[in-house]
Amino acid sequence: xxxxxxxxxxxxxxxxxxxxxxxxxxxxxxxxxxxxxxxxxxxxxxxxxxxxxxxxxxxxxxxxxxxxxxxxxxxxxxxxxxxxxxxxxxxxxxxxxxxxxxxxxxxxxxxxxxxxxxxxxxxxxxxxxxxxxxxxxxxxxxxxxxxxxxxxxxxxxxxxxxxxxxxxxxxxxxxxxxxxxxxxxxxxxxxxxxxxxxxxxxxxxxxxxxxxxxxxxxxxxxxxxxxxxxxxxxxxxxxxxxxxxxxxxxxxxxxxxx
Amino acid sequence: xxxxxxxxxxxxxxxxxxxxxxxxxxxxxxxxxxxxxxxxxxxxxxxxxxxxxxxxxxxxxxxxxxxxxxxxxxxxxxxxxxxxxxxxxxxxxxxxxxxxxxxxxxxxxxxxxxxxxxxxxxxxxxxxxxxxxxxxxxxxxxxxxxxxxxxxxxxxxxxxxxxxxxxxxxxxxxxxxxxxxxxxxxxxxxxxxxxxxxxxxxxxxxxxxxxxxxxxxxxxxxxxxxxxxxxxxxxxxxx
Numbered sequence: 141x142x143x144x145x146x147x148x149x150x151x152x153x154x155x156x157x158x159x160x161x162x163x164x165x166x167x168x169x170x171x172x173x174x175x176x177x178x179x180x181x182x183x184x185x186x187x188x189x190x191x192x193x194x195x196x197x198x199x200x201x202x203x204x205x206x207x208x209x210x211x212x213x214x215x216x217x218x219x220x221x222x223x224x225x226x227x228x229x230x231x232x233x234x235x236x237x238x239x240x241x242x243x244x245x246x247x248x249x250x251x252x253x254x255x256x257x258x259x260x261x262x263x264x265x266x267x268x269x270x271x272x273x274x275x276x277x278x279x280x281x282x283x284x285x286x287x288x289x290x291x292x293x294x295x296x297x298x299x300x301x302x303x304x305x306x307x308x309x310x311x312x313x314x315x316x317x318x319x320x321x322x323x324x325x326x327x328x329x330x331x332x333x334x335x336x337x338x339x340x341x342x343x344x345x346x347x348x349x350x351x352x353x354x355x356x357x358x359x360x361x362x363x364x365x366x367x368x369x370x371x372x373x374x375x376x377x378x379x380x381x382x383x384x385x386x387x388x389x390x391x392x393x394x395x396x397x398x
Numbered sequence: 399x400x401x402x403x404x405x406x407x408x409x410x411x412x413x414x415x416x417x418x419x420x421x422x423x424x425x426x427x428x429x430x431x432x433x434x435x436x437x438x439x440x441x442x443x444x445x446x447x448x449x450x451x452x453x454x455x456x457x458x459x460x461x462x463x464x465x466x467x468x469x470x471x472x473x474x475x476x477x478x479x480x481x482x483x484x485x486x487x488x489x490x491x492x493x494x495x496x497x498x499x500x501x502x503x504x505x506x507x508x509x510x511x512x513x514x515x516x517x518x519x520x521x522x523x524x525x526x527x528x529x530x531x532x533x534x535x536x537x538x539x540x541x542x543x544x545x546x547x548x549x550x551x552x553x554x555x556x557x558x559x560x561x562x563x564x565x566x567x568x569x570x571x572x573x574x575x576x577x578x579x580x581x582x583x584x585x586x587x588x589x590x591x592x593x594x595x596x597x598x599x600x601x602x603x604x605x606x607x608x609x610x611x612x613x614x615x616x617x618x619x620x621x622x623x624x625x626x627x628x629x630x631x632x633x634x635x636x637x
Contacts, residue, residue: 179501180497180498180499180500180501181497181498181500181501181502181503182494182497182498183498185497260485263484264483264484264485267484268477268478268479268481269481269482269483269484271438271443271477271481272477272481272482272483273483274441274443275437275441275443275470275475275477275481276470276475276481276494276495276498276548276552277467277468277469277470277471277473277495277498278467278494278495278498279463279467282498283498
């Protein structure tokens with residue numbers, strides 16, 4: 141029996157996302173399975189570099205973006221929706237700090253580290269460097285995959301933390317300027333609206349988002365064929381599928397964790 | 399000891415041969431793809447289409463992954479063009495295999511490195527400027543010298559060189575080959591295998607064991623692998 145055309149088209153369009161999901165899960169599992177090799181000196185160096193590139197190098201950019209986001213959010217609430225004072229501070233903590241920061245950080249990591257990882261691994265593969273590693277007795281999972289996955293996860297946690305701080309400072313500063321109240325009173329409201337566990341929530345979401353982005357990036361880098369023209373296609377695939385992943389993962393985590 | 403038993407790939411085959419400890423062996427092939435195929439089989443990255451390759455009495459391809467990787471640490475391999483990682487400076491490339499094997503900085507690595515550079519002598523560039531560069535800034539010759547230093551630091555009992563002298567001008571080719579042969583003589587029982595597709599090397603320099611690839615012939619399971627296949631003989635004899 142032949143299925144109707146719309147079903148076939150749907151099945152066809154789902155093929156690639158399903159392949160990426162299974163490939164990404166395999167990469168994720170390999171990284172976990174070989175994480176014990178992170179004690180090796182060469183792997184530790186790659187891990188440290190990845191944490192630096194993902195979590196430390198974009199510090200200034202992320203702080204500026206987070207200050208602006210916090211500032212714009214409070215401005216929007218107070219000027220357009222006429223929500224001011226304590227209410228806007230609570231909304232800031234519940235929506236921007238808790239939900240938006242891991243999402244925005246996931247997007248930043250995707251565009252910076254995701255693209256870089258795919259392009260680097262694809263280039264290594266095309267130049268025969270992956271084969272060269274195997275010939276030296278160095279397994280790709282331990283040297284390339286696990287340090288990148290853990291490095292991006294830790295880096296995204298750091299970014300979420302900066303973003304949370306930056307957003308809070310930006311939003312509170314504007315609230316203080318608009319209402320002429322003291323910074324301390326708004327800070328008290330912000331602190332009251334957040335539980336201790338809530339402080340772990342953005343970094344946890346960041347870590348899950350970051351490791352997923354790294355797994356997708358490694359998957360597309362490793363499966364690139366020999367031709368150099370395939371690298372841009374692999375980077376585009378990482379970008380589009382990574383974007384879906386960041387959005388879906390953050391939505392699911394929001395539903396499950398709340 | 400390296401053993402080829404009924405070794406065949408889709409395009410070519412080798413007659414059975416045993417490469418004994420202490421010998422230098424040239425496997426002369428028709429193309430770069432053939433040398434890459436043999437190297438992949440020797441390193442256990444894949445199985446040959448037919449037959450088997452045993453390295454130190456073990457079929458690396460059939461070993462569990464961890465054991466295969468461990469076995470490869472005693473085999474020094476210089477892939478075509480050196481196989482350096484383009485993202486690491488030359489000195490990090492040289493130390494990479496040793497650093498990957500240990501948690502802490504390898505003991506005595508600095509002395510070993512200095513000794514390796516001294517061994518290379520005039521073949522190595524003076525000074526350490528070139529060691530700080532990325533491999534893409536080096537000449538083909540320098541890249542292979544760096545790969546040779548990397549091989550020396552892993553203290554292998556089996557050395558495999560894939561197209562070591564390819565695309566190099568005459569004097570550099572001679573210098574590199576002389577270096578590899580001097581290194582071979584430094585330790586008794588070391589096996590050196592040169593995978594080459596440059597017949598000039600054979601004519602000008604070779605005096606060790608020679609194996610030649612031959613177009614793939616019929617086997618009992620597959621009597622007609624290629625329409626034009628003819629079974630040729632390989633010679634294993636001092637040149």
